[in-house]
Amino acid sequence: MSRSPRRPPQLRGRIFRGSHAVTSGLLTRNDLRSSAWRSLFRDVYADAQLPVTHRIRCTAVGRWLIPSAGAIAGRSAAALYGCAEVAADEPVDVVVPRGVRVGVIAGLRIRRGPIDPGDILDRAGTPVTSPERTCWDLALWLDLVEAVVVIDVLLARRLADASTLRGYALARAGRRGWRAMLRAVDLADAGAESPQESRTRVRLVLAGLPRPRTQWVVSDRGRFVARLDLAWPDYRVAVEYDGLWHAEPERFHSDRRRLNRLVTGGWIILHLTAKRLRADFEGFVAEVQAALRARGAVPPSFSGAG
Known part of the structure; x- marks a missing residue:
């Protein structure tokens, strides 16, 4: 009978x-290979019953594996900030100064x-890039849309503000990445409430459409009607990203009543699903263009879209 x-x-x-566990006599090398423990990195283990998240792995890297003068960076830093x-x-993304020799470490x-400096x-014993430097690295390392998705959250949670980020980039003009950061910050918006809303907004702007307002509140004679994900209020055109909650019967009922009030108030509401965002965004852009034109938006403000 095998022992536990x-x-x-x-x-x-x-x-x-x-x-450390072996030298202190708590475990043997054979014990470490048992089902009780999970290997995270070389010589770094976790209780197998502990739910391991990326943030926990970042903490382990910061405590034991971070190279000299380095820090948790990029999306990993954003994860530590909860963004x-x-x-x-x-x-785990790590940045180190040039000239620091670092061997290959699996998982980093x-x-x-x-x-x-600065x-x-x-952060609780873990070296992590500042919010400003985190945004710089995001803009430098990621696709523009995905960088803005994370920067939106940093702005929304007031860990950074757009003017400070622009100043950070301009103070480093000429350095690789400064233009990318300015571009990402100019596209960012603290009003976004989900990654998919951010992706939709940025891709619409990159397609050539006028920049929409986020979380636009519609009222009727002072009474709240709706809050719209993305809106062009001058033309009463809006885009709503449809998530899975629309499958809930009661939520579906209230959403359709809300939609009717918007339509009777003169709004054109265009709905975007995850499938269309992924597979037919060009077609959706054409629909938004048509709606804006129908309401009097004058080309060439978005004549290059498509």
């Missing part, structure tokens, strides 16, 4: 260095670049 794996109380619910959802098994994505903060 050893689970010393001192290690339950914790992340630890395997070598990005990153899968637990995705590599190490990038090099200049690090200025670029690294201590």
Whole structure:
């Protein structure tokens, strides 16, 4: 009859260095290979009953594996700030100064670049890039749309503000990445309430349409009617991103009543689903163009869209 794996109380619910556990006599090398423990990185283990998230893995990297003068960066930094959802098994982004020699560490994505004073903060013992530097790296490392998705959240949670971010970029004019950061910040909007709303807004603007207002409130004689995801209020045209909640019967009922009030108030409401965002966004752009033209929006303000 096989015995249960050893689970010393001192290690339950914790992340630890395997070598420390062995030298202290809490575990043996064979114990570390049992089902009681999960390997996160080389010589870094977690209680197998502990739900491991990307943020927990970032904390482990920051405590034991961060290279000299480096910091958790990019989307991983945004995850530590609570502003990005990153899968637990995705590599942890780390930035180190140029010239620092770093060996390959499985599970880390190490990038090099200049690090200025103030670029690294201590967050509960974990070195992490400042919100401003995080936005810089996002703009430099990610697709423009995906960078704006995360910057929107940093702005919405007031961890950064657009004027400070522009100043940060302009102070580094000429350095690789400064124009990318300015472009991302100019497209960002603290009013976005979901990643898909952000993606929709940015892609509409990049397609050449006028920039919409976010979370536009519609009222009728002082009474609240609706709050619209994206709107061009001068033309009473709006875009709503449809999530899975529309499958809920009661929510569907109230949403349709809301839609009727908007339509009778003269609004054109265009609905975008995840499938169309993914597979037919060009067709959706054409529909928004047509609606704006029907309401008097004059080309060439968006004649280059498509």
